[in-house]
Amino acid sequence: MGAEAGQALAAAGILQSATPDPRREGHWLLRAGSKVGAVRTPGGHVVRITPKTPVSRLFFLLGFSLDPERVWRDSREGTVDTGAHDDVVPALAHAVERQIDTALRQGVLQGYREVTESALVVRGRLREAEQIRRHFGRTPPVEITYDAYTADTAENRILRAAVERLLRLPGVTGPVRRRLAHQRVRLADALPLVRGHDLPRWQPSRLNSRYQPALRLAEAVLRDTSPEHRRGGAEPLAMDGFLLDMNKLFEDFVTVALRKALQGDGLTARLQDSHHLDTAGLVRIRPDLVVRTGDGRTPVAVVDAKYKVEKGDGLLNADLYQALAYATVLGLREAHLVYAAGRQPERFHEVRGTTARPAERGVRLYQHSLDLSREPGQLLSALREIAQRLAGAAPNPRS
Known part of the structure; x- marks a missing residue:
């Protein structure tokens, strides 16, 4: 790999690190971060980042985050068909094409x-x-x-744009590429989207109900997936590909699933609920999920999702400090961290100096672990158990 391609990868933030190999000229040492997928460098090299989580499970998380109602009813299968592909981009292309084919089976929506x-x-x-x-x-x-x-509707424009983007991605197999080209012909009456403009808006309705699964997946392809990054004031680097941020995907899955599980308990759940750590309002904090009473006034619980392996060696102490800050600002006696893996399903730390009387218990910081290799139904059951604990936390602010 040439210097230009290596520098592009290092500057784009696609990988955790990209440095020249001091022992072999023209070689680079690449270390993956939280993004998975594939990208084509300016020199034509294709870098594929394979997730540790099975691709089928990864797309279950994506499908649930996009359409929890549908998946909640049948968690055995999910809603995203990835075929037999083990890499992210081929699986994504297959899934989108199958969804579009299903949407267009009764004809192009007008x-x-x-x-x-x-x-x-x-x-x-x-x-x-x-x-x-x-x-x-x-x-x-x-x-x-x-x-x-x-047929030049917002729905068809989005589907056509997703098809055209997938046709440009590296790693899409020949049979899927041919099927995508066929879908592009079926959507030819929809005008192409202008690059850099916002996606057209569409409203869910009875008329476009057959389009909705395909639209949600197509929007995921088109939003926040381009690895183009600017280097200083220069033009964007000539890179194309598709990347999923596992941090955001895991956070979306956990928070959406917990909010869905809490709906029957008379509670409200706010995602990315913004607060300030200091009285001057200079330091902003944004927990992933804040559970409140039905009127939305009183905090009941706070949750932060971490796509990490929960450890007991002190490496994740910063997460505990963050959770304690959330509990302090919200006046709660406990805070919850949900990790992608860990040594045990649940453990907690009781914080010293957070109670006025010896008989009272201090603030507890809970660490929950989800094993993403488990079946979808088991994952949702584990999150329902966490939701029950959140619902059982009394709104008892510290004085």
């Missing part, structure tokens, strides 16, 4: 879209102000607005 244009004949509504401003009242042409029944 809908009404407002069209504004200049025309030689009057159709729809005449835009009088524009007619006077542009043409001084003369006709033709005429400035009109009308509703067109078309």
Whole structure:
């Protein structure tokens, strides 16, 4: 690998580290971080980062985070078909293509879209102000607005953009690539998205219900997945690929699952609930999940998810300090950390000096561990147990 490709990887933050190998010229030492997937460097090299978690389980986490209602009803299978692929990008391409094929099985969705244009004949509504401003009242042409029944809808634009992005990714297998090209033809009436613009908005409805699983997965492909990064004030590095951030994926899965499990307990759960550590409001803290009473006023519990292995050797003390800060600010007698793996399902630390009387117990910091190699139903059961503990925590602020 050349120096340009190695420097691009080091600058982009895709890996935890990328340094030249001092023993072999032209070789680089690469160390993976929290991102998994594949990326093509400026020199044409393809770097594949394989997750430790099985790909099928990884996509269960993704599917649940995107559509918890559907997966909650049937946690045995999940909603994302990855085929027999063991790498992230081929599995993703297969999954998206299968979802799009299912969505289009009854035909391409059409809908009404407002069209504004200049025309030689009057159709729809005449835009009088524009007619006077542009043409001084003369006709033709005429400035009109009308509703067109078309396949150029927000839903089809998103699906087409996802297909085109997947066709550019390295590692997509030949059969899947051919099927994606076929889906692109079916979606040809939808205009391509403009690069750098926000995704078009769509509203879930009865009419687009068959599209919704494909749309959620397509949006995951299009949002926050590009490994393009700027180096100083320079142009973006010429890199393309797809990367999943396991930190965010695990956090999304844990918090969405806990919020779903708490719905029947008369509690509200807020994701990324913002607070300040100091009285001056200068130091912001943002716990992953804050559970409150039904009226939303009183904190009941606080949770932070960590895509790490919980250890007992002091390496993760910073996580405990963070959890203690959350409990202190929110006035809680316990805080919870959920790890991706650990030596035991649950343990806690009781903090010294957090009680005024010896008979009272101090603040407890719980560490929970989820074994991501377990079956989906077992994962959800483990999170339901954690949710029961959160629901049982009385809103008893420290005085």
